[in-house]
Amino acid sequence: MTDQPSATATTSTATRRPLAFPSTPNTELDWRREAACAHLSEHSVFTRVPAEAEPVLRACGRCPIRKRCEAVVDPSHTWFDGVSGGRLWRNGREVTR
Numbered sequence: 001m002t003d004q005p006s007a008t009a010t011t012s013t014a015t016r017r018p019l020a021f022p023s024t025p026n027t028e029l030d031w032r033r034e035a036a037c038a039h040l041s042e043h044s045v046f047t048r049v050p051a052e053a054e055p056v057l058r059a060c061g062r063c064p065i066r067k068r069c070e071a072v073v074d075p076s077h078t079w080f081d082g083v084s085g086g087r088l089w090r091n092g093r094e095v096t097r
Helices: 027-034 050-060 066-073
Strands: 082-084 087-090
Touching: 050 082, 050 087, 066 082
Parallel strands: none
Antiparallel strands: 082 087
Protein backbone atom coordinates (compact mmCIF):
# COMPACT_ATOMS: atom_id res chain seq x y z
CA MET A 1 0.00 0.00 0.00
CA THR A 2 1.21 3.50 -0.74
CA ASP A 3 1.14 6.70 1.29
CA GLN A 4 -0.16 8.64 -1.70
CA PRO A 5 -3.93 8.69 -2.35
CA SER A 6 -5.26 7.91 -5.79
CA ALA A 7 -7.00 10.71 -7.68
CA THR A 8 -9.43 8.31 -9.34
CA ALA A 9 -12.96 9.64 -9.57
CA THR A 10 -15.76 7.19 -8.99
CA THR A 11 -18.93 8.30 -10.70
CA SER A 12 -21.61 6.76 -12.83
CA THR A 13 -21.13 6.81 -16.58
CA ALA A 14 -24.52 8.50 -16.78
CA THR A 15 -23.14 11.50 -14.89
CA ARG A 16 -22.06 14.16 -17.34
CA ARG A 17 -20.79 17.49 -16.14
CA PRO A 18 -18.91 20.08 -18.15
CA LEU A 19 -15.24 19.19 -18.51
CA ALA A 20 -15.63 16.13 -16.32
CA PHE A 21 -14.38 18.02 -13.30
CA PRO A 22 -16.21 18.81 -10.05
CA SER A 23 -18.19 22.01 -10.25
CA THR A 24 -16.69 24.93 -8.40
CA PRO A 25 -17.30 28.65 -8.16
CA ASN A 26 -13.57 29.27 -8.60
CA THR A 27 -13.13 31.34 -11.76
CA GLU A 28 -9.53 30.14 -12.08
CA LEU A 29 -10.97 26.84 -13.36
CA ASP A 30 -12.95 28.46 -16.18
CA TRP A 31 -10.22 27.41 -18.64
CA ARG A 32 -11.69 23.90 -18.51
CA ARG A 33 -14.73 25.02 -20.49
CA GLU A 34 -12.54 25.21 -23.58
CA ALA A 35 -11.37 21.59 -23.27
CA ALA A 36 -12.24 19.20 -26.08
CA CYS A 37 -13.27 16.62 -23.45
CA ALA A 38 -15.86 18.94 -21.87
CA HIS A 39 -18.78 16.88 -23.19
CA LEU A 40 -17.34 13.49 -22.20
CA SER A 41 -18.21 11.57 -19.03
CA GLU A 42 -16.07 11.72 -15.90
CA HIS A 43 -15.70 7.97 -16.13
CA SER A 44 -13.91 8.32 -19.48
CA VAL A 45 -11.67 11.15 -18.29
CA PHE A 46 -10.65 9.55 -15.01
CA THR A 47 -10.43 5.93 -16.13
CA ARG A 48 -7.36 3.80 -15.67
CA VAL A 49 -8.32 1.51 -18.56
CA PRO A 50 -6.82 2.37 -21.97
CA ALA A 51 -9.84 1.21 -23.99
CA GLU A 52 -12.18 3.39 -21.92
CA ALA A 53 -9.87 6.39 -22.34
CA GLU A 54 -9.84 6.28 -26.17
CA PRO A 55 -12.62 8.88 -26.72
CA VAL A 56 -10.82 11.33 -24.43
CA LEU A 57 -7.43 10.67 -25.98
CA ARG A 58 -8.93 11.34 -29.43
CA ALA A 59 -10.44 14.60 -28.11
CA CYS A 60 -7.03 15.64 -26.78
CA GLY A 61 -5.67 15.54 -30.31
CA ARG A 62 -7.79 18.55 -31.21
CA CYS A 63 -7.85 20.26 -27.81
CA PRO A 64 -6.82 23.94 -27.67
CA ILE A 65 -5.75 23.68 -24.02
CA ARG A 66 -3.92 20.35 -24.08
CA LYS A 67 -0.61 21.71 -22.76
CA ARG A 68 -2.31 23.82 -20.11
CA CYS A 69 -4.30 20.80 -18.95
CA GLU A 70 -1.16 18.80 -18.30
CA ALA A 71 0.58 21.76 -16.65
CA VAL A 72 -2.32 22.39 -14.28
CA VAL A 73 -3.05 18.74 -13.48
CA ASP A 74 0.69 17.97 -13.18
CA PRO A 75 0.01 14.22 -13.33
CA SER A 76 3.51 12.98 -12.54
CA HIS A 77 3.58 14.92 -9.27
CA THR A 78 -0.01 14.33 -8.11
CA TRP A 79 -0.35 10.57 -8.60
CA PHE A 80 -3.12 11.35 -11.09
CA ASP A 81 -5.30 8.64 -12.63
CA GLY A 82 -6.93 9.48 -15.95
CA VAL A 83 -6.30 11.45 -19.12
CA SER A 84 -4.38 14.72 -19.09
CA GLY A 85 -2.48 16.42 -21.87
CA GLY A 86 -3.26 13.72 -24.40
CA ARG A 87 -1.83 10.88 -22.34
CA LEU A 88 -3.31 8.29 -19.98
CA TRP A 89 -1.88 8.31 -16.46
CA ARG A 90 -2.05 5.77 -13.63
CA ASN A 91 -0.66 6.77 -10.25
CA GLY A 92 1.24 9.61 -11.89
CA ARG A 93 2.93 7.45 -14.51
CA GLU A 94 2.13 7.43 -18.19
CA VAL A 95 0.38 4.28 -19.37
CA THR A 96 1.77 2.95 -22.63
CA ARG A 97 -0.83 1.86 -25.17
